[in-house]
Amino acid sequence: MKHISILMVDDHPIIIEGYQNVLMATKEDDQTLLIDTANNCDTAQLMINRASNGTPYDVCFFDISLPASEDGKYASGEDLALLTQKVMPDAKIIILTMFNESFRIHNIIKEINPDGFLIKSDLTSMELADAFQQILRFPPYYSSTVSNYIKKTISSEIYVDDINRKIIHLLSQGIKTKSLSEYIPLSTSAIEKRKKQLKLIFSVKDGKDESLLQEAREKGYL
Incomplete structure (x- = not known):
């Protein structure tokens, strides 16, 4: 039996509930999912630091827009992803966001280079389930908006800093x-x-x- 330890961070509890239900309903027979959840940067960074000193997470899901930490040190899912990469380098990072502007996509790929990058408006339950299993085995997985952006910018001969x-x-x-x-x-x-x-x-x-x-x-x- 494979135990997969997961952290899900989103400021909408109903969205986290939806992700959990999809993953639990579609997990493979030999997988046991242990899911922690957080709705803001303060709770998430406590969980990340605690896990890094105990049982590290295998997979972390981060929404980009989150209530900032009290001390202002963590202001978004991007900041939490960077913290996770530092203290748990083996954890797979999945970014889920409503932002679909090229500028934001470019920055997230450049700064974080996540194992999974999913635009919420692209997502169906089946795609989330498929993405999760693919990221466990052969990352990265990008949803269609991200893939199209990468194809366009790679095929373009224009270099823009x-x-x-x-x-x-x-x-x-x-x-x-x-x-x-x-x-x-x-x-x-x-x-x-x-x-x-x-x-x-x-x-x-x-x-x-x-x-x-x-x-x-x-x-x-x-």
Whole structure:
């Protein structure tokens, strides 16, 4: 009998209940699932630290949007995933999130490189069950939105660094160029220069921000 120790972190108890029911109903005959749950960063980090000193978790599910810890040290599922990788390097990390913007997907893959990355709007019960079993054996498993993003960016010949990605992302959120320096540690003139480069990279002929965003969207950067 294989005992699989699991931590599920999501701030909606009904969602955790749904995940638990799916995994318990679809587990293989030789699997015993031991599931701990947490609804916020404080509870989760206590459980992670306790497990790292006792029986480490085999699999951890993290939602990205979570109530931050009291001390502000952990503000999201990303922070908890990084803590887990540090104290339990053998644990498989699964990110489940509503966020489906390319910028967030890129950052999560770059920072965490999870064993599983599932966008909630892609998920069915069967996909969650299949993903779980695949991640146990042959990670990684990415749901369709993540897979499509990776295919698009790998097939694109355009290289856009993290700051440029952030500029594109903020512009798409309606942030004006003169306000970008509030979000990015660069002067407005340095940001303007990067925008010009981006327009060259994306072959924007009319120089408009809207055209840049359209090209970025078509090539999978938004």
